[in-house]
Amino acid sequence: MNVERLVDQMLTGDRRALARLITLVENGHPATNFILSRIQGRCGQAYVVGFTGPPGAGKSTLVDRFTGSLRARGYSVGIVAVDPSSPFSGGAVLGDRIRMQAHYLDESVFIRSMSTRGSHGGLARTTRQIVELLDAFGKSFVLIETVGVGQTELDVMRIADTTVVVLVPEAGDTIQTMKAGLLEIADIFVVNKADREGAARIKAELEAMLQLRPGESWSVPVVLTRAVSGEGVETLLEKVLEHRAWREKAGVQARQNAAVRQEEFLRALEEEIARRLASAVERGAFADVFDRLRQGTVDPYRAALEVVERGDAIVDALRA
Ligand SMILES: Nc1nc2c(ncn2[C@@H]2O[C@H](COP(=O)(O)OP(=O)(O)OP(=O)(O)O)[C@@H](O)[C@H]2O)c(=O)[nH]1
Numbered sequence: 645m646n647v648e649r650l651v652d653q654m655l656t657g658d659r660r661a662l663a664r665l666i667t668l669v670e671n672g673h674p675a676t677n678f679i680l681s682r683i684q685g686r687c688g689q690a691y692v693v694g695f696t697g698p699p700g701a702g703k704s705t706l707v708d709r710f711t712g713s714l715r716a717r718g719y720s721v722g723i724v725a726v727d728p729s730s731p732f733s734g735g736a737v738l739g740d741r742i743r744m745q746a747h748y749l750d751e752s753v754f755i756r757s758m759s760t761r762g763s764h765g766g767l768a769r770t771t772r773q774i775v776e777l778l779d780a781f782g783k784s785f786v787l788i789e790t791v792g793v794g795q796t797e798l799d800v801m802r803i804a805d806t807t808v809v810v811l812v813p814e815a816g817d818t819i820q821t822m823k824a825g826l827l828e829i830a831d832i833f834v835v836n837k838a839d840r841e842g843a844a845r846i847k848a849e850l851e852a853m854l855q856l857r858p859g860e861s862w863s864v865p866v867v868l869t870r871a872v873s874g875e876g877v878e879t880l881l882e883k884v885l886e887h888r889a890w891r892e893k894a895g896v897q898a899r900q901n902a903a904v905r906q907e908e909f910l911r912a913l914e915e916e917i918a919r920r921l922a923s924a925v926e927r928g929a930f931a932d933v934f935d936r937l938r939q940g941t942v943d944p945y946r947a948a949l950e951v952v953e954r955g956d957a958i959v960d961a962l963r964a
């Protein structure tokens with residue numbers, strides 16, 4: 645397989661090439677760093693919106709309608725549905741296919757489900773890399789859906805430029821016990837299923853709680869929606885666009901990008917070193933050390949320290 649050609653095809657709009665590249669990156673293919681470095685020049689255009697919240701809150705339905713609103717304004721959309729709880733994304737794919745039916749035939753919408761299977765190097769990081777592929781592919785918006793139940797999901801939401809936390813009226817009593825995490829990561833709250841009783845009350849409760857959030861210049865709005873009928877979705881889009889404008893003005897984007905790039909550099913470097921060491925060993929590197937280990941004249945820890953301190957054997961291994 646010629647990865648370079650695959651990247652070129654993807655960059656000219658080939659959806660199947662995009663799908664294949666996503667799979668390679670998801671599986672931590674050795675060419676991952678190469679692929680990602682090839683597309684960097686085309687990244688940085690997509691705006692990433694995360695949707696999280698309790699199971700069944702209506703996230704997929706909302707993402708579907710939100711996509712409709714974006715498409716109506718001429719934006720192209722990438723969707724990543726992250727389901728960390730399931731070992732296979734089969735169920736999620738099926739469910740999302742049904743709920744996002746309207747867009748499955750739309751060439752300007754690319755939908756991808758992923759599960760822990762694709763967690764090579766951490767689910768959040770893999771998701772970020774897939775978002776970069778969608779960005780380079782030319783999507784103006786990338787939407788990430790994940791169930792807001794644990795730390796992994798909160799980490800995934802850190803990728804988003806705007807995080808939308810979706811709740812339902814029944815969550816009223818649970819707000820108090822809601823993980824502080826969800827409250828902190830929300831840039832926008834949605835109370836979905838507003839057709840049900842208690843929506844106005846939970847909105848008021850949220851607004852009261854949000855007033856206690858100290859020293860933020862962005863004031864988190866609470867939007868009522870009925871995802872099934874699409875009511876409130878235009879308002880939600882307006883709020884997302886407002887948040888984007890606020891971020892740009894406040895310089896949030898630039899600061900986050902710098903931090904991410906530094907983190908990514910270190911991770912990519914670690915991976916590259918580990919990969920090259922492993923293949924050098926396969927080709928016979930460190931044979932002398934292995935001999936001494938077998939004879940018992942050195943222990944693994946001392947051997948590792950010695951090799952690192954001496955340096956040259958490692959440099960040779962990395963170069964090869
Ligand atoms: N009454 C009502 N039902 C809704 C609304 N939005 C979504 N639903 C229904 O709620 C159910 C769950 O919707 P999903 O969109 O699958 O919710 P989800 O949050 O993506 O669910 P998971 O991904 O499984 O966590 C479906 O039966 C929807 O039709 C709404 O505004 N009102």
Ligand SMILES: [Mg+2]
Nearest residue numbers: 703704705789
């Ligand atoms: Mg869903």
